[in-house]
Amino acid sequence: MTDALVIGAGPAGLMAAEVLGKAGLSVLVADAMPSVGRKFLMAGKSGLNLTKMEPIDQFLDAYGDAPKVMRDAVAAFGPQDISDWAEGLGQPVFTGSTGRLFPTVMKASPLLRAWVGRLTDLGVDLKTRWRWTGWEGQAARFDTPDGAQEITPKVTILALGGASWARLGSDGSWAQFLPDAVAPFAPANMGFVVDWSEHMARHFGTPIKSAMLSAGDTESRGEFVISERGIEGGGIYSLSKPLREGARLTVDLLPDWSEDRVRAALAKPRGKASLSNHLRKVLRLDPVRIALLSEFGRPFPDDLAPLIKALPIRHAGPRPMDEAISTAGGVRFDALTDGLMLRDRPGVFCAGEMLDWEAPTGGYLITGCLATGVLAGASAVDYVVGKNTH
Numbered sequence: 001m002t003d004a005l006v007i008g009a010g011p012a013g014l015m016a017a018e019v020l021g022k023a024g025l026s027v028l029v030a031d032a033m034p035s036v037g038r039k040f041l042m043a044g045k046s047g048l049n050l051t052k053m054e055p056i057d058q059f060l061d062a063y064g065d066a067p068k069v070m071r072d073a074v075a076a077f078g079p080q081d082i083s084d085w086a087e088g089l090g091q092p093v094f095t096g097s098t099g100r101l102f103p104t105v106m107k108a109s110p111l112l113r114a115w116v117g118r119l120t121d122l123g124v125d126l127k128t129r130w131r132w133t134g135w136e137g138q139a140a141r142f143d144t145p146d147g148a149q150e151i152t153p154k155v156t157i158l159a160l161g162g163a164s165w166a167r168l169g170s171d172g173s174w175a176q177f178l179p180d181a182v183a184p185f186a187p188a189n190m191g192f193v194v195d196w197s198e199h200m201a202r203h204f205g206t207p208i209k210s211a212m213l214s215a216g217d218t219e220s221r222g223e224f225v226i227s228e229r230g231i232e233g234g235g236i237y238s239l240s241k242p243l244r245e246g247a248r249l250t251v252d253l254l255p256d257w258s259e260d261r262v263r264a265a266l267a268k269p270r271g272k273a274s275l276s277n278h279l280r281k282v283l284r285l286d287p288v289r290i291a292l293l294s295e296f297g298r299p300f301p302d303d304l305a306p307l308i309k310a311l312p313i314r315h316a317g318p319r320p321m322d323e324a325i326s327t328a329g330g331v332r333f334d335a336l337t338d339g340l341m342l343r344d345r346p347g348v349f350c351a352g353e354m355l356d357w358e359a360p361t362g363g364y365l366i367t368g369c370l371a372t373g374v375l376a377g378a379s380a381v382d383y384v385v386g387k388n389t390h
Helices: 011-022 038-046 056-061 068-076 079-088 109-121 173-177 198-203 240-244 259-266 275-283 287-297 305-309 364-388
Strands: 004-007 027-031 093-095 100-103 125-128 131-136 139-144 147-151 155-158 182-188 206-215 218-227 230-232 249-252 326-331 348-350
Touching: 004 011, 011 027, 011 109, 011 155, 011 364, 038 109, 056 068, 068 364, 079 093, 079 100, 079 364, 109 125, 131 173, 155 364, 182 240, 198 287, 206 287, 259 275, 259 305, 275 287, 287 305, 348 364
Parallel strands: 004 027, 004 155, 027 125, 155 348
Antiparallel strands: 093 100, 131 139, 139 147, 182 326, 206 218, 206 249, 218 230
16 A cells, blocks of 8 residues: 555646655555646756755745744745755755845756656655546546556655646646635736737846835835736736736836936936937936837837826736746635645645746745645645554
8 A cells, every 4th residue: 555645747746655655655646747847847947946055034025924834834844944945865955145045056857867866766656647536435546657546655745846837747727626625816027918908019128137026015125027928027027916916007208217316317407319318318218218218118208207206107918827827826825724735625725836936036936845845745644654553
């Protein structure tokens, strides 16, 4: 009999399997895709930002109004723990200028290979092309290359991902098997649709750096990109929740200048210069900032300074959920114990992005998945040990 079944071979599932395997349990990991860690590998294409090295109180702020159990899980397995874990897999890491932690090789594949090797050494059995199709009593059912299979373990950990990037395995279809425990999915860390005028086409692909973006009570100082489809990038992603909920988006094109300084510069004699050249000369605005100001600011008021400091960006809502880097919604924390066990299905635990939390990019997403994998794995071990002592 298998002691522990883990469904889903992303970061949360593999971390739970590691905890279970180290505790001496026999572990089977089942994943619907042809290979493990596909979204993990995709994240590694841009360097694999594992976490961010900053004080834990500051780090936890990124999780917003996430419940205490989520915050406690991250505090218990936080940035330094993740750094030590990667180093322990023989993968040196470095901290960038902004505090973000990366493998020195700037790729995910060597770390994933080392991780799978460790799991194999622990006796973890990895099954691919095993798609979970729900429950049959206490058994988990799967469609596999060898036909239907049923597994009845002592504990099960669900680590099935969110509802974006379906081609990498996260399609949210598992929600049908937990109908009373799931909050509706919503996109997170996503771009927003903008119906640009033809004059913006030459700026597609251009980043706007060091702007201050605001939505509701949330501000984001960072970079965003003008794309053919709209606006995207880290500066936008960190505002995805208030924007999704209807907050107005504004951008401060000169965040290091006061409004009075902008007004004083604009008052300098313009002569025969066009407005664009005047803005470039006295404010040092680059062409893409001037284009944004023209796109959303016309007809220009007599006093341009307030507009430059808070330019409203009109958009047509978020890009489709499957394009989002992550999703909000999922298994509600009130349907779980503090050990991430489903209240109405003892012995079944949940971890990773399938839980109802969200955080910005920058290492917080992977950290949250790894941390909840550790908590779910440890809770499952305690559950098995507790049953064996009675």
